[in-house]
Amino acid sequence: MTVLELALAKAPPTYQRVAVIAIAVLVLVLVVELVRRRRLMERYALVWLLAAAGLFVLGVWQGLLTTLATDVGIRSAPNALFALGFAFVVALLLSLTLVISRLSDQNKALAQRLALLADRLAELERERSER
Amino acid sequence: MSLSLQPRMSRHLAIVPALNEAGSIAQTVTEIRQYAEGFDVLVVDDGSLDDTAAIAAAAGARVISMPFTVGIGGAVQCGYLYARDNGYMVAVQVDGDGQHDPRDIGRLLAALHEDPPVEMATGSRFLGDQDGYRPSRARRAGIAVFAALVSLITGQRVTDATSGFRMSARRGIELFARDYPHDYPEVEAILLLHAHRLRVREVAVTMRARTSGRSTIARGVQPYYMAKVLFAVFVGLLRARPALERDRP
Numbered sequence: 001m002t003v004l005e006l007a008l009a010k011a012p013p014t015y016q017r018v019a020v021i022a023i024a025v026l027v028l029v030l031v032v033e034l035v036r037r038r039r040l041m042e043r044y045a046l047v048w049l050l051a052a053a054g055l056f057v058l059g060v061w062q063g064l065l066t067t068l069a070t071d072v073g074i075r076s077a078p079n080a081l082f083a084l085g086f087a088f089v090v091a092l093l094l095s096l097t098l099v100i101s102r103l104s105d106q107n108k109a110l111a112q113r114l115a116l117l118a119d120r121l122a123e124l125e126r127e128r129s130e131r
Numbered sequence: 132m133s134l135s136l137q138p139r140m141s142r143h144l145a146i147v148p149a150l151n152e153a154g155s156i157a158q159t160v161t162e163i164r165q166y167a168e169g170f171d172v173l174v175v176d177d178g179s180l181d182d183t184a185a186i187a188a189a190a191g192a193r194v195i196s197m198p199f200t201v202g203i204g205g206a207v208q209c210g211y212l213y214a215r216d217n218g219y220m221v222a223v224q225v226d227g228d229g230q231h232d233p234r235d236i237g238r239l240l241a242a243l244h245e246d247p248p249v250e251m252a253t254g255s256r257f258l259g260d261q262d263g264y265r266p267s268r269a270r271r272a273g274i275a276v277f278a279a280l281v282s283l284i285t286g287q288r289v290t291d292a293t294s295g296f297r298m299s300a301r302r303g304i305e306l307f308a309r310d311y312p313h314d315y316p317e318v319e320a321i322l323l324l325h326a327h328r329l330r331v332r333e334v335a336v337t338m339r340a341r342t343s344g345r346s347t348i349a350r351g352v353q354p355y356y357m358a359k360v361l362f363a364v365f366v367g368l369l370r371a372r373p374a375l376e377r378d379r380p
Contacts, residue, residue, distance in 0.1 A: 108313065111201050112209040115175075116216070119195045 020059035027052040047095075051088060144219040145170045145236070146210030147192065148203055149227030153181040155341070156227050160190035163225060167236035173213055174227065177206040183227070203295075208311035211299075215308040223298035228341040231296040235336040239298040242334045250303045250329035253321070254296035254336035273357055277318050280364060285325045290333060293317045302329060318360050322367055 031048045034040035058065050058081075069080035145163045149156050156174065163172050174187035178200035188194045195213060197206060207224060214222040223239060225231045235254055242252040256266075257278070266274065274293050281292040295317055299307065306327060312319040324331055 104313070108201050108205040108208075111197050111199065112205060112212055115195045115197050115209055116213060119193070119213075 017059050017062065020055060024052045024056035024059055027055070044099075047092060141169050141171045142218070142220040143167075143170045143240070144210075144214045144217075144222045145172045145233075146207060146214065146222055146224050147172065147174045147187075147227045148177060148206040148210065148224070149174055149179065149183050149187065150177040150200060150203075150206075151179045151181050151183060152227040153179070153183050153186055155229040156183050156187045157190040159225065159227050159229055159233070160187055160192045162233040163236070164191055166233040167223075170223070170236065171219075173210055175206045175210045175213075177201060177203070202314045204311055204313045204316040207316065208307060211304050211307040211311065214304045219304065220301050221298060222304050224295055226295055226341075230338050230341050232337060232339060235296070235334070236298070238334050238336070239296075242332050243298055243300055245332070247330070248300070249332040251297055251299045251321075251324055251331045253291065253294050253298075253331060253333050254338075255291035255294055255333040256336065256338050257290040258333055259335035269353065273353065276357075277360065280361075281318060281321055284322060284364070284368070285331070287331070289321065289331070292321055294336075296336060296338070302327075312363065315356055315360055319363050319367060322364060326367070326370075 027048065031040065031045050031052065035042060035045045065081060066077045069075075069077045072080070074080040074083070145167060147156070147159060147163070152159075160172050160174065163170060172192040174184070174192040174194045176184040176187065176194055176196045178197050184194045184196050195209060197209065201209075210224070211222060221240065221243065223236055225233060225236070231254065239252045239254060243249060257274075274291065277292040278289055281289045297317075297320075303324060306323065306329070307320065310323065321331055
């Protein structure tokens with residue numbers, strides 16, 4: 001056993017649970033605050049709220065993680081947590097690149113439209129001043 | 132907002148995408164006006180930091196300035212949008228760096244209308260005997276791979292799938308205005324035409340070494356170029372055939 005594992009084993013589970021719940025609440029508050037300041041759009045906040053809620057449930061519901069891990073055949077509960085977290089991050093990254101792709105497409109279309117309209121405007125102004 | 136069809140001097144347009152080509156753009160514009168009779172010249176300035184736009188305008192081109200650099204695909208597509216909205220029947224792409232010889236534009240136009248008429252004529256560096264500019268060995272290998280791939284997919288011999296010197300008729304203009312790849316568009320554009328059952332013909336041209344500026348396919352991004360285009364070609368094959376235009380069976 002490593003020192004860390006010893007420390008974790010010795011630490012009363014309550015502390016860990018309190019820590020997990022605290023982190024979940026912190027994420028929740030942070031996300032709500034970012035939405036309130038209009039720095040984060042509701043559309044993108046939902047996924048973070050779900051993650052915080054999941055963390056909260058795992059913290060409150062003792063033994064849920066272990067049960068879930070055993071059910072899918074993962075012997076060590078923390079590994080199940082890592083796998084879950086990793087899957088979440090990957091899914092989030094994929095959705096972000098989707099968003100970026102859509103934005104670049106719209107950005108390009110806007111730039112083209114702007115350039116064409118600016119040209120058209122300049123031409124109209126030329127015509128008007130010639131009259 | 133309506134972009135009405137304006138009566139123009141000509142129904143033929145030369146689209147010149149340019150990014151920081153202050154050193155060569157005047158010559159390109161002048162040569163097109165001199166050797167390609169009946170072609171209006173449109174320079175699409177893709178967010179240049181130098182005087183490309185002003186020099187091009189002074190040389191007699193119409194200049195459209197992108198608000199920032201959108202990349203060669205977006206800039207060229209902007210030219211096709213302009214051609215579509217202003218009722219041009221033929222549009223030819225000519226690089227602003229002097230690689231493409233405007234003396235060949237007439238031959239591209241002849242090839243476009245040759246029997247049977249095609250929707251796009253491209254200038255090939257590898258058709259016929261060549262004494263002009265030759266790309267490096269690595270670049271030639273990449274070009275050969277794409278030529279073989281495009282030939283295989285289209286069932287037609289294509290010797291230079293990566294040439295940016297190309298002329299489209301009205302249907303090609305409308306297609307490219309709607310749908311054009313973001314970056315490194317040449318190979319995909321040919322396949323796009325093929326997917327719409329529009330025909331392509333190659334014409335032997337001589338390309339010159341660029342007189343200024345730098346290729347967008349610098350040494351470092353060559354593997355990215357290969358991977359991106361190969362992947363795009365592969366996905367393009369999986370994509371459902373794009374809907375044909377209504378007025379075509």
